Amino acid sequence: MSSPAPPRLRALRHVALRTTALEESVAFYSGPWGLELVERTPGAAYLRASGPEHHVLELHAAQANALDHVAFALPTPAEVDAAAAWAEAEGAVLLDRPGPLDRPGAGYGFRFLDPENRVLEISALVHAVPERPLDVPVPRKVAHVVLNTTDIDALTAWYTRVLGLRVSDWSEHQMVFLRANADHHVVAFNQAEWAAPNHVAYEVGSLDAWLRSIGRLKVAGHETAWGPGRHGPGDNAFAYYVDPAGLVPEMTAEVLQIDEDTWMPRVWPRIPELSDLFRTAGPPSPDIRRHMGGVPDPGWARPAG
Ligand SMILES: [Fe+2]
Known part of the structure; x- marks a missing residue:
């Protein structure tokens, strides 16, 4: 052993x-x-x-x-x-x-x-699934999950120690991005008033597939709630939506790939030039912020006694 x-x-x-x-x-x-x-x-x-x-x-x-x-x-x-x-x-x-x-x-x-x-x-060793025919650009995987937490430092310490995740970057002392592999982040924490899921991101294979996905959603009647734009930390293209329950999914592409041997985490100031490199999105609206904040999530319920 x-x-x-x-x-x-x-x-x-x-x-x-x-x-x-x-x-x-x-x-x-x-x-x-x-x-x-x-x-x-x-x-x-x-x-x-x-x-x-x-x-x-x-x-x-x-x-x-x-x-x-x-x-x-x-x-x-x-x-x-x-x-x-x-x-x-x-x-x-x-x-x-x-x-x-x-x-x-x-x-x-x-x-x-x-x-x-x-x-x-x-x-x-989970089950395999048959190859999916690809005649339309669709998500190929879940890219990351962002979680609201009341104690970003404690959670960062715990996830690095217990799960072996590594810190890729900080967005001031407001968000931290953690990686498990070459993807810039698979989990990020956002300091908040209460614990809740903030959003789940799905990655498509190219900027072209990303824009086509935004188009497919638009034709079906779904406008972006924030974006399209491009994040500073992680360099990924983003487009946020609100799902029928009020939860937030993100369509993303071109997530930064990290070289484990040379990467140095940075602290990103939260200024417009770094929050959206495309400068197309503008700041998030109060409405999408509210959806990302969610409702207080108590997590797993312990059985009584
Ligand atoms: Fe994201």
């Missing part, structure tokens, strides 16, 4: 959201957003992108919008076992032991809690 160390997560696998508008949201994400429904239960839907992941988005019917869980990828059950042992040794609350997953996509994994009671999942 190798000496204990943080896991080396290979990717963000999927994001699961609780939504107050399940049916309308399934229609939105499997329609103009460009994902495809792979599995359905009365209370939940599983949607894939064009990449190899079984699904990149789960939607669960709920009384309030919230994060259900975030899933990360490791290649082998042995690495999953080591990640669970590491998390437990670092004081994380494990919800179950590593084992076969009895959920769509199956695989081998476990779940645990972050300090704000978010449910995290680490898994290996």
Whole structure:
């Protein structure tokens, strides 16, 4: 057995959201957003992108919008076992032991809690899906999830220590961008009044595919809520929308690729020239800020007693 160390997560696998508008949201994400429904239960839907992941988005019917869980990828059950042992040794609350997953996509994994009671999942060996025919530019993967937190420093320390994520950049002391692989960020935290999902970003393969996706949404009656523009930190093109439940998805492209050996995190001043390199978007409106703020999310509920 190798000496204990943080896991080396290979990717963000999927994001699961609780939504107050399940049916309308399934229609939105499997329609103009460009994902495809792979599995359905009365209370939940599983949607894939064009990449190899079984699904990149789960939607669960709920009384309030919230994060259900975030899933990360490791290649082998042995690495999953080591990640669970590491998390437990670092004081994380494990919800179950590593084992076969009895959920769509199956695989081998476990779940645990972050300090704000978010449910995290680490898994290996999930089911393959058939190649998806690509006659339209659609998202190929989930690029990142941004989470509002009441303690950005504590969360940054915990996610770097327990999950092995690395800090790529700061946006003043307001946001921090964390990477698991060459992508500039797979998780970002935003300092806020309460914990809640801020937005989930989906990546298309090129700027052309990104603009065509914005066009497809526009023709279907969905205008951007912020963007199109291009972020300073991460250098990614962005276009934000509001989904039928009021949650925020982002269509993104050209996320900065990081060289692990030479990268130096920077602190980005929050000025217009760096907030939108295209200078097309302008500042976010109070309305999109409100949607990104969400409603207070208590996270996983402990059973009474
Ligand atoms: Fe984003």
